[in-house]
Amino acid sequence: MTRVGVNGYGTIGKRVADAVAAQPDMELVGVTKASPNYGAEAAIRRGYDLYAAIDDRVDEFETAGLTPSGTLDDLLRAVDVIVDCAPSGIGARNRAIYASHDTPAIYQGGEDADVADASFNARASGDVGDADSLRVVSCNSTGLSRLLAPLDEAYGVEKARVTLVRRGGDPSETDRGPINDVVPDPATVPSHHGPDVNTVLPNVAVDTAALKAPVTAMHTHSVNVTLETEPSTATVRRLLGDETRLFLIPEVANIDGAGALKDYAADVGRPRGDLWENCVWEESISVQGRDLYLFQNVHQEADVVPENIDAIRALTTDIPREESVALTNETLGIGL
Amino acid sequence: MTRVGVNGYGTIGKRVADAVAAQPDMELVGVTKASPNYGAEAAIRRGYDLYAAIDDRVDEFETAGLTPSGTLDDLLRAVDVIVDCAPSGIGARNRAIYASHDTPAIYQGGEDADVADASFNARASGDVGDADSLRVVSCNSTGLSRLLAPLDEAYGVEKARVTLVRRGGDPSETDRGPINDVVPDPATVPSHHGPDVNTVLPNVAVDTAALKAPVTAMHTHSVNVTLETEPSTATVRRLLGDETRLFLIPEVANIDGAGALKDYAADVGRPRGDLWENCVWEESISVQGRDLYLFQNVHQEADVVPENIDAIRALTTDIPREESVALTNETLGIGL
Amino acid sequence: MTRVGVNGYGTIGKRVADAVAAQPDMELVGVTKASPNYGAEAAIRRGYDLYAAIDDRVDEFETAGLTPSGTLDDLLRAVDVIVDCAPSGIGARNRAIYASHDTPAIYQGGEDADVADASFNARASGDVGDADSLRVVSCNSTGLSRLLAPLDEAYGVEKARVTLVRRGGDPSETDRGPINDVVPDPATVPSHHGPDVNTVLPNVAVDTAALKAPVTAMHTHSVNVTLETEPSTATVRRLLGDETRLFLIPEVANIDGAGALKDYAADVGRPRGDLWENCVWEESISVQGRDLYLFQNVHQEADVVPENIDAIRALTTDIPREESVALTNETLGIGL
Amino acid sequence: MTRVGVNGYGTIGKRVADAVAAQPDMELVGVTKASPNYGAEAAIRRGYDLYAAIDDRVDEFETAGLTPSGTLDDLLRAVDVIVDCAPSGIGARNRAIYASHDTPAIYQGGEDADVADASFNARASGDVGDADSLRVVSCNSTGLSRLLAPLDEAYGVEKARVTLVRRGGDPSETDRGPINDVVPDPATVPSHHGPDVNTVLPNVAVDTAALKAPVTAMHTHSVNVTLETEPSTATVRRLLGDETRLFLIPEVANIDGAGALKDYAADVGRPRGDLWENCVWEESISVQGRDLYLFQNVHQEADVVPENIDAIRALTTDIPREESVALTNETLGIGL
Ligand SMILES: NC(=O)c1ccc[n+]([C@@H]2O[C@H](COP(=O)([O-])OP(=O)(O)OC[C@H]3O[C@@H](n4cnc5c(N)ncnc54)[C@H](O)[C@@H]3O)[C@@H](O)[C@H]2O)c1
Ligand SMILES: NC(=O)c1ccc[n+]([C@@H]2O[C@H](COP(=O)([O-])OP(=O)(O)OC[C@H]3O[C@@H](n4cnc5c(N)ncnc54)[C@H](O)[C@@H]3O)[C@@H](O)[C@H]2O)c1
Ligand SMILES: NC(=O)c1ccc[n+]([C@@H]2O[C@H](COP(=O)([O-])OP(=O)(O)OC[C@H]3O[C@@H](n4cnc5c(N)ncnc54)[C@H](O)[C@@H]3O)[C@@H](O)[C@H]2O)c1
Ligand SMILES: NC(=O)c1ccc[n+]([C@@H]2O[C@H](COP(=O)([O-])OP(=O)(O)OC[C@H]3O[C@@H](n4cnc5c(N)ncnc54)[C@H](O)[C@@H]3O)[C@@H](O)[C@H]2O)c1
Incomplete structure (x- = not known):
């Protein structure tokens, strides 16, 4: 069971969270938000543990009646891997935080390629070797x-x-x-x-x-x-x-x-x-x-989602690529 | 158990069909389509019985690999009430067909008010008495x-x-x-x-x-x-x-x-x-x-959907309005 | 002859400049731009003297081959009235500059009402008395x-x-x-x-x-x-x-x-x-x-233009309102 | 002096008419409209003689206070060449009318290539020989x-x-x-x-x-x-x-x-x-x-306009292509 956190529950993050929650070999530990808007409320409705992405905004969540389970640091302590879904450019800034926790990380395509050890696409990219971080291309x-x-x-x-x-x-x-x-x-x-x-x-x-x-x-x-x-x-x-x-x-x-x-x-x-x-x-x-x-x-909001799932497995397990893709496809219902 | 047919599985029809299927006191007998496009294929994927809205197009459906369960006449013979969701103006033309089968009918707001015995909105309109047809307003x-x-x-x-x-x-x-x-x-x-x-x-x-x-x-x-x-x-x-x-x-x-x-x-x-x-x-x-x-x-595609459900009950049962609304709300999950 | 300058040759400024140039009792001394883009080149094509709105950007204009006739200060020294058409909010910041030159000023509706002594609309507003500045409403x-x-x-x-x-x-x-x-x-x-x-x-x-x-x-x-x-x-x-x-x-x-x-x-x-x-x-x-x-x-880009012309006359002359409006209408060809 | 008529004073026709009127070697005899809308009124404002494109609509123009100078037949009798700017597909239907008057015709790109003896672009197409009709490509x-x-x-x-x-x-x-x-x-x-x-x-x-x-x-x-x-x-x-x-x-x-x-x-x-x-x-x-x-x-509304002018010369004169293009460019002010 890989324990997964999603940092940034926005357009991409909410979809990655749902996809993680649907995997038999993964556990969604929690998601973060920067502010207590409708997305935050919806995360709680879904039963996801909500964390404050930014430490000093915990109050803001409480005022909105959405008491968070903790901060990003708390989440990082509880996971095997973090999927960074923060706005473009913020991922690079989050890198040091992940490193300080020794938490392997997946980044999104809004970051430059050098944010991670390797870029990733389940169909196209080669073996990721012993990378400690991956970046799913845009x-x-x-x-x-x-x-x-x-x-x-x-x-x-x-x-x-x-x-x-x-x-x-x-x-x-x-x-x-x-x-x-x-x-x-x-x-x-x-x-x-x-x-x-x-x-x-x-x-x-x-x-x-x-x-x-x-x-x-x-x-x-x-x-x-x-x-x-x-x-x-x-x-x-x-x-x-x-x-x-x-x-x-x-x-x-x-x-x-x-x-x-x-x-x-x-x-x-x-x-x-x-x-x-x-x-x-x-x-x-x-x-x-x-x-x-x-x-x-x-579909810009969706096509990277299965790739993130496969990237998690590539980073944290020895499951062969094809097996991962097949499992992701089956759990999500990919194939029209 | 009210047996319901939907004539015209388009923007409104597909939503009414889903809502009917979710009611404990209704059975969705089938839906019609005028041509075998993606909507027709999706209806079959959902397990809905598909009928040809227009008699002489049965062949077209068969060519597309979507053999229909019959024609509109067949559907009308099998239902207690038909919900007309054909394009604006077609409903009035369908009226005679429904009458020839003595089938009570619900029409949509694209039709003139005189298409039906009374216009309907669950919150606003009065008792429908012994109407044989209703029109859900736009x-x-x-x-x-x-x-x-x-x-x-x-x-x-x-x-x-x-x-x-x-x-x-x-x-x-x-x-x-x-x-x-x-x-x-x-x-x-x-x-x-x-x-x-x-x-x-x-x-x-x-x-x-x-x-x-x-x-x-x-x-x-x-x-x-x-x-x-x-x-x-x-x-x-x-x-x-x-x-x-x-x-x-x-x-x-x-x-x-x-x-x-x-x-x-x-x-x-x-x-x-x-x-x-x-x-x-x-x-x-x-x-x-x-x-x-x-x-x-x-939301133009959605707000009339619960009203159609309540209109079906108003037309075919003695269930009080409030009870109907509460049941519709509960089964669909209305209330945000 | 009222000598007029336009500070900010953008959407509104370019139209005000053309309208000023069409008045028999006004002279367009020059217009300013903040950067040497297509609007600046077009101003010169029209034969308008171009000034740099921001002092230290003169070089930028020269590099683009559009040597300006001077800076805003130069323009202010040469005019009887300045029409501020800078982006919303910048007008208020320009106010002190105009004051230091004792130059009466017309502002646009993007500024707060208190930027000027009175707000103005040729049809609706009352006598402007001895105002030293006017603001044409949005x-x-x-x-x-x-x-x-x-x-x-x-x-x-x-x-x-x-x-x-x-x-x-x-x-x-x-x-x-x-x-x-x-x-x-x-x-x-x-x-x-x-x-x-x-x-x-x-x-x-x-x-x-x-x-x-x-x-x-x-x-x-x-x-x-x-x-x-x-x-x-x-x-x-x-x-x-x-x-x-x-x-x-x-x-x-x-x-x-x-x-x-x-x-x-x-x-x-x-x-x-x-x-x-x-x-x-x-x-x-x-x-x-x-x-x-x-x-x-x-037409957001155009309706305030004749009002600016009438505001210039209200601020700098004793010409009665109706006479001004008639003259503006005639010179521009207003009336469809 | 080539006498030119424009049949269909719409998006393309109004621009071709203006361009013809600007040529020293052409005379704009008149333009036609199918109905007395704002375009018709504007044509008259510009001083263009207005003809009814469709015979039995003369009344409609009169009711609107825009008495036409005649019908298409009248216009055809008075011109050396007609430029067809009717809606796509109507040009082909108009062909027989032009032929019955022995009037050389220019068609637009909404027609099939075989509507005319040759297709035309001033820069690209070859000599048009003794063509009696040309089609400016789309x-x-x-x-x-x-x-x-x-x-x-x-x-x-x-x-x-x-x-x-x-x-x-x-x-x-x-x-x-x-x-x-x-x-x-x-x-x-x-x-x-x-x-x-x-x-x-x-x-x-x-x-x-x-x-x-x-x-x-x-x-x-x-x-x-x-x-x-x-x-x-x-x-x-x-x-x-x-x-x-x-x-x-x-x-x-x-x-x-x-x-x-x-x-x-x-x-x-x-x-x-x-x-x-x-x-x-x-x-x-x-x-x-x-x-x-x-x-x-x-610019879909404009780029074919100079081509129509050059097509008129190619069809009705011996002026060499380059000379025609230079004249068209100069009269319209082409070149930015
Ligand atoms: N939207 C797309 O079409 C798309 C497609 C592919 C890849 N991407 C990439 O995915 C990443 C996320 O984009 P998105 O469209 O989901 O953005 P978004 O703005 O929809 O979501 C970003 C989320 O991050 C949160 N956030 C803000 N500041 C944060 C911080 N400091 N730390 C953690 N979280 C923070 C916000 O609350 C928000 O919920 C970007 O790199 C983007 O380039 C986006
Ligand atoms: N779309 C909206 O926003 C909206 C909102 C409220 C009410 N309405 C009303 O609902 C009705 C349906 O509109 P819609 O938007 O769902 O239309 P639509 O075009 O999306 O769907 C109509 C369906 O009817 C089928 N059809 C075509 N001819 C038919 C025929 N002769 N008999 C039976 N079915 C036939 C088509 O295959 C199609 O699936 C109209 O009266 C419309 O005014 C529409
Ligand atoms: N565009 C509209 O629809 C509209 C309608 C009515 C009123 N207004 C108001 O008119 C004013 C101008 O708006 P606009 O739409 O023409 O803006 P704009 O952005 O089109 O033009 C502003 C011009 O000012 C110049 N400029 C930038 N910084 C400057 C500075 N520091 N000093 C002088 N000039 C500077 C720019 O080069 C630009 O040419 C605003 O107050 C706006 O609210 C705009
Ligand atoms: N609009 C464009 O972007 C564009 C660009 C290049 C070529 N074209 C071609 O130019 C031609 C004209 O297109 P348009 O966009 O100017 O159309 P339009 O609809 O703007 O104008 C057509 C005009 O023809 C008139 N008309 C209607 N019926 C007529 C008839 N029977 N006889 C004569 N006139 C009649 C109408 O009153 C109207 O004024 C078409 O072949 C089109 O494909 C259009």
């Missing part, structure tokens, strides 16, 4: 790695060129734009997303160009991959269809975008309408000579 | 009725004036606008929404002005009610807080809009992130002289 | 004052209740949201907008409720005014139609929102597609008993 | 042709791969979505846009993938071109910078998206804020090996 990198790894294994990737049409903010982030604009972000090409993919897939050439759009539900990737061989469209569809963390949206489903995808996720009973899989439009997959094209959507 | 009217009924009972409503900032389309309706515009719709004031409220609350004076905005998640109501007496702000907050289908959003929750509301709904485990209750910002409730002001959000 | 307050002043004069306003559906950001402000949300802002009612109207119309009772929507082009006001008398709808339409800074959108025009309004403004040759007038949907104007309803749109 | 194809033609001439294009993030609707089209979604449209790749480019640039290999986003102002193109040679980034920037209908957005301008671009267009005095040029982010232009990347924005 939502976009996770989505790209899952796609490029099988293509590279099966056909060789000469070069991937991807346009990322990123969501401007998560649904509750009302202070983020743009409104009525598609913004090159960064305006320089290639963007930093390709190099982030290379932290888990070092030998795949991938150039990314990134835009930001006035949507909140999902990222959209317009993907081109020049392959080293010339498979048929049907073969590639089969290859991708066999990947457990890729969902090939069938044409008959009549799903045209993120709205319908999330609706479908809710229809099949997914908690929070989460799509842990890349969602690839099957009819978009097309091979022209050695050029493969496709569109995929990535 | 999402906006449901939201307004729930609010105005207690205010009128407690303080008397001299006049209500409401600006409805309506969502442009549901999340999966990608062919609906506006983009980057707030459109008076209709441009004439008062709009037809006030008279719709009067189908269930005939004696409350209410003028509505309606806009359409580029959002998909919820409607926002900016409400003014001139009362006949002068209660304190605190008293009104208590009155509304005691209503089971009103959720008073506490200030400490730090919920600023529809995104955070839906996030919270998912946090507390609501299926589809549904908010069956009106969501009223507690801090917005303010009495100035006899003028009450407040903001409320209404 | 875009929303300008729009409301123009509407409420004639109504109060003609019929008496018992109480106005207005829902302001505000644009989230101006078209180029890509870092502002919300995306896909309508946010109560502030969540408390009444909002501060009513009191701001009272700085120019102290005796009109007005309660405002404010929302923020994912649009960039215009604000939309849903207006209710309980009058003291009971005019006919036709009479009110005539009254408002006679106001020069109100544009009654005729039904035949088929203009349904801000997009079409801005399109029309461009069609008739308006620079920047600016709508200096309130745009009131004629068909929305409706009197029910003593309750008047209407929808109006306000 | 806004997206115009934007791509202008970019690919010089690249192919200078370096050879091995293959271009472009993701088109298209605006959902024009600013006044409030009935078009999506809201809060980015929709693959079509979901199949490559889209039909590449073949449309090939109607003017038959020998350039270009694959396009098209999305639809909730924006109204501009299209955004994420462009990759694998070249046949390996120029430096600086060389390519110079090459593109020398093209008169490409505007290289300098980094110092701090223009991050369509909002700022349109703001800048208005700043420099462009009527309607029109951007006739492709807008290419200079800093995005980057060569990696033989792979060129860049982002460009295309």
Whole structure:
């Protein structure tokens, strides 16, 4: 039984907590919050032990009627591993605290790669050896790695060129734009997303160009991959269809975008309408000579969640990767 | 055991079906779909018997590998009551079919009031007598009725004036606008929404002005009610807080809009992130002289769902209204 | 000839500068910018003398090839009046600088009322006496004052209740949201907008409720005014139609929102597609008993511009108000 | 003097009319409208003779107080060439009418290529010979042709791969979505846009993938071109910078998206804020090996306008292409 703590019960943290709680070989010891907002109240409703992420805010929680079980230090003392889900950049600052407790840590993709001993994606990255910390790559990198790894294994990737049409903010982030604009972000090409993919897939050439759009539900990737061989469209569809963390949206489903995808996720009973899989439009997959094209959507709030579970096992156990992935998939119900 | 069929398993129909299935005194016999899209597949995954809404499309379902259990006629033969959840205007056309089977019917608010013997809202409308059909008023009217009924009972409503900032389309309706515009719709004031409220609350004076905005998640109501007496702000907050289908959003929750509301709904485990209750910002409730002001959000996809359940009981049983409401609330988990 | 400087050549400043340049009795001495972006280059293209708003950034302008004519101090020495169009809050900080030069100043609505000796709206506010500084009220307050002043004069306003559906950001402000949300802002009612109207119309009772929507082009006001008398709808339409800074959108025009309004403004040759007038949907104007309803749109970037011109004359000359308004209207081409 | 008529004074037609009116060698005889909305009134304000596009609607115009100068037939009798700017698909239906008058015609990109004798782009397409009709390719194809033609001439294009993030609707089209979604449209790749480019640039290999986003102002193109040679980034920037209908957005301008671009267009005095040029982010232009990347924005309402002017000359005169382009550029003020 691995005892797990989640530091930062926000968009990613709440999902990681639920996923940890669903694992037979893990125990969710507790979660932290920086302030006693609706998320904190909901954590308690779920029966999760709540800790104050910041020591001197314990009072604030008490005033709100949400007495915490302790502080981050208390939580760190009680766990085998901490999953850092604090806002981007805070993870690096938390590092020293984890070190002072000798607590192995998982970080998220908002941190620089050097925050941890290795970057991680369950499908794409190699053996993590004796790393004491791992960093699950960002939502976009996770989505790209899952796609490029099988293509590279099966056909060789000469070069991937991807346009990322990123969501401007998560649904509750009302202070983020743009409104009525598609913004090159960064305006320089290639963007930093390709190099982030290379932290888990070092030998795949991938150039990314990134835009930001006035949507909140999902990222959209317009993907081109020049392959080293010339498979048929049907073969590639089969290859991708066999990947457990890729969902090939069938044409008959009549799903045209993120709205319908999330609706479908809710229809099949997914908690929070989460799509842990890349969602690839099957009819978009097309091979022209050695050029493969496709569109995929990535649920930024969800796709890294199973990867965090597998990262916990990679860091704390000897369970083989495939076994971990199978267990995560089964417990969460991954596979559409 | 009331045997219930749902004709039109779309945005409203799928939610009504789930709610029916959760009732101890009802049996969901089956649901219909007009085409074998993702919703049809999801219905079957849930174990619901699927019928073809349109006779000559049975083939289409079979081609898609979703053989239906029969047609609408077959379904009507097997039920005590049918809930029509077909697109706006189709309900009126379906009326003759239901009549030919002598099947009592519930219609939705997209139909004109005269489609049914009476319009219905569990909190506001009177005894339905021996009606053979009921029409649950629209999402906006449901939201307004729930609010105005207690205010009128407690303080008397001299006049209500409401600006409805309506969502442009549901999340999966990608062919609906506006983009980057707030459109008076209709441009004439008062709009037809006030008279719709009067189908269930005939004696409350209410003028509505309606806009359409580029959002998909919820409607926002900016409400003014001139009362006949002068209660304190605190008293009104208590009155509304005691209503089971009103959720008073506490200030400490730090919920600023529809995104955070839906996030919270998912946090507390609501299926589809549904908010069956009106969501009223507690801090917005303010009495100035006899003028009450407040903001409320209404989840257009969800608020009519418990009303449909109570309408079924009103139409087919002698269960008293309050008992029905309490049972519906308990089985669905209404009350935040 | 009044020599005018504009401090802060941004959204408002560039429009005020153009309007000043169009006046026969004013000379635009120069404009300032804080950084050498596209606006600075465009100012020079127009032949406006450019000054550095912040002393130690002169170098930055030179590097960009846009050598400034001097600094703010230089500009202040050369003008009779300065129009402060710096970002909200910076105006108050600039106050001491203007005072040290004994330069009369006009401020914008982003500043608190006490920044100046009096608040100003050409239609609504009274004589400014011997004020040394004026503050043009905000875009929303300008729009409301123009509407409420004639109504109060003609019929008496018992109480106005207005829902302001505000644009989230101006078209180029890509870092502002919300995306896909309508946010109560502030969540408390009444909002501060009513009191701001009272700085120019102290005796009109007005309660405002404010929302923020994912649009960039215009604000939309849903207006209710309980009058003291009971005019006919036709009479009110005539009254408002006679106001020069109100544009009654005729039904035949088929203009349904801000997009079409801005399109029309461009069609008739308006620079920047600016709508200096309130745009009131004629068909929305409706009197029910003593309750008047209407929808109006306000172009946040433009409606305060003619008011700034009239404020300059009020502060620096003895030209009667009506004469100033007529001159401003004629030179700009106000009246649709 | 070429006498020109414009059939369909809408988004494109009103701009073509203005551009025709600005040419020294053309006379704008008149424009047609299908209904007497704000556009019709604005045409008359501008002094354009208005004709009824549809015979039996003359009455409707008269009721609206906008008596037309005649019908389409009258207009056709008076012109040397007609520019069809009717809604997509209507142009093909109008063809027979033009033929019955023996009037040479220009069509827009909403029509199929076979509507005319040849497709046209001033930069890219070859000599039009003795064509009696031309079709200006669509806004997206115009934007791509202008970019690919010089690249192919200078370096050879091995293959271009472009993701088109298209605006959902024009600013006044409030009935078009999506809201809060980015929709693959079509979901199949490559889209039909590449073949449309090939109607003017038959020998350039270009694959396009098209999305639809909730924006109204501009299209955004994420462009990759694998070249046949390996120029430096600086060389390519110079090459593109020398093209008169490409505007290289300098980094110092701090223009991050369509909002700022349109703001800048208005700043420099462009009527309607029109951007006739492709807008290419200079800093995005980057060569990696033989792979060129860049982002460009295309103002869908404007970029085809100068092309229509050049198409008129190509169809009705012997003026050499370059001379026509220079004249069009000069009269409109093209070049930023
Ligand atoms: N949201 C996404 O789409 C997404 C996707 C993939 C990866 N990520 C990455 O995951 C990480 C978390 O992002 P998020 O979107 O969940 O953020 P979030 O803002 O939703 O949640 C962060 C949580 O951390 C808490 N917090 C704040 N300060 C803290 C501190 N000092 N110590 C501990 N907790 C603190 C907050 O209370 C909040 O609950 C970031 O690195 C981000 O880049 C986010
Ligand atoms: N969506 C909302 O926000 C909302 C809110 C309250 C009330 N309503 C009302 O509920 C009703 C249903 O609306 P919806 O949004 O669920 O629509 P929807 O389009 O999401 O679903 C309608 C369903 O009916 C099926 N259908 C189509 N033709 C049919 C036919 N001839 N017979 C039977 N079924 C047919 C479709 O397959 C679809 O599944 C309408 O009256 C609407 O006005 C909708
Ligand atoms: N934009 C609107 O919709 C709107 C409407 C009405 C009133 N206002 C008010 O007008 C004022 C200006 O707003 P805006 O939208 O034009 O802002 P803006 O950001 O568009 O422009 C502000 C300009 O001031 C310059 N600036 C920055 N720091 C400065 C300084 N220290 N001194 C002088 N100039 C400086 C900037 O370079 C910029 O050009 C604010 O008070 C605002 O509240 C704005
Ligand atoms: N809007 C764009 O972004 C864009 C860009 C490039 C090309 N185009 C193409 O230009 C053409 C016109 O598009 P638009 O956007 O200007 O359309 P629009 O709808 O804005 O304008 C069309 C005009 O045609 C008039 N009209 C309607 N029926 C008519 C008829 N039977 N005969 C003559 N006129 C009629 C209408 O009154 C309207 O003024 C289409 O082929 C379109 O595909 C449009």
